[in-house]
Amino acid sequence: MNGNKRRLLILLFACLFCAAGILAVTLESDAGADVKQHIILHLQLPMITTAALVGAVLCVSAGSLQIVLRNPLADPGLIGISSGASLVAAVLLLLPGLSVAVPFQYLLPLGCFIGALISTFIIYRIASRLQGAAMAVILAGITIxxxxxxxxxWLYMFSDAQSLRNLTFWLMGNLYQTDWHVLAISGPVMLGSIVFQLRQAKALNWLYGGDVAAAAAGTSPQQLSVHCLLAAAIGVGAAVAVAGSIAFLGLLVPHLLRLTIGFDNRRVLPAAALSGALVLLIVALLTELTASVTFPVSMLTATVGGPLMLYALYRGQYRL
Structure with a gap:
């Protein structure tokens, strides 16, 4: 077994260990057997599934976007994919009386997913008019x-305190706002996005040599870029819909992996999926161990990820 396969197995077992730790916290509680079973089936397992899928799709999408856009700053949050979802969430959470509606727990994910797709469509149309230039995608995303x-x-200025608190908590990421009904729709979407992007890993390697080299290898650079952009948008839209906006995770993980295991996307993207899942599972485990405090996900990822990113950049020169 070579070193790369060993690293992937270590990441996989680390994910399973964190998931088992989350379940163990519940099993060691003083609640009755029926209560424990309900918590595990309807709270813990959906949270574990959400953490794994969201972390994986965010990091895989960021890793592929950084290649197709030829920019190490490319990230679903930075190029505007998450912005439409956040705006729709703000409208739904801040409108008076709407947050107490019975189907609101399903209306919010659906609205966020539609918002993410709309923002992606606008970015794509603008980039198409500018002949698909990578810089056009980034500038359009920043503008959106x-x-x-x-x-x-503006919505903040006309909202009450409780609505502002709900929106702020959502914008910082939350792994507890989903259930099996929501995951039945969003889960296959995220998983499909991950699988599709992993299958493009070899073609993404050809883009390192430029469009001419990629075309000579038998792939269409523009078509590949569009497909990866759409796959990332759909997956990230589903992720934001169920977990809110999670900062810095997609930007950090692919950079660290390329500095440690190289630039071959056939290794980087699978490792990014497992690493992203592991990070959010660790966040979920920390939240379970400190049951009196629910940590916003973005607060932890930015606090820990920022110093790690600076250290990685200090240790090695990074470039695509």
Missing amino acids: STLAGAAIA
């Missing part, structure tokens, strides 16, 4: 993110 942020700021 800025506009969405401005709209959310």
Whole structure:
């Protein structure tokens, strides 16, 4: 077994260990057997599934976007994919009376998913008019993110304190706002996005040599870029819909992996999926161990990831 396969197995077993730890916290509680069973089946297992899928799709999408856009700053949050979802969430959470509606727990994920797709469609149309230039995608995404942020700021000014608290908590990421009914729809979407992008790993390697080299290898660079962009948008839209906006995770993980295991996307993307799942499972485990405090996911990922990113950049020169 070579070193790369060994690393992937270590990441996989680490994910399973964290998942088992989350379940063990419940089993060691003083609750009755029926209560424990209900907590595990209807709270813990959906949370574990959400953490694994969301972490995996965010990191895989960021890893592929950084290649197709030729920019190490490419990230689902930075290029605007999450902005549409956040704006729709703000509207739904801040409208008076809507948050107490019975189907709201299903209306919010659906609205966020539609918002993410709309923002992606706008980015794609603008980039198409500019002949699919990678910089056009990034600039369009930054512009949409800025506009969405401005709209959310205006909504803040006309909302009550409780609605503002709900929105702030959602925008910082939360693994507890989903259930099996939501995952039955969003889970296959995220899993399909992950599988599709993993299957493009070899073709993504050809883009390192430029469009001419990729075309000579038998692939269409523009078609590959569009397919990866759409797959990332769909997967990230589903992730944001069930877990809110999670910062810095997609930007951090692929960078660290390329600095440690190289630039072959056939190794980087699977490792990114497992690493992203592991990070969010660790966040979930920490939250379970400190039951009196529910940590916003973005607060932990940014607090821990920022210093790690600076250290990685200090230790080695990074470039695509």
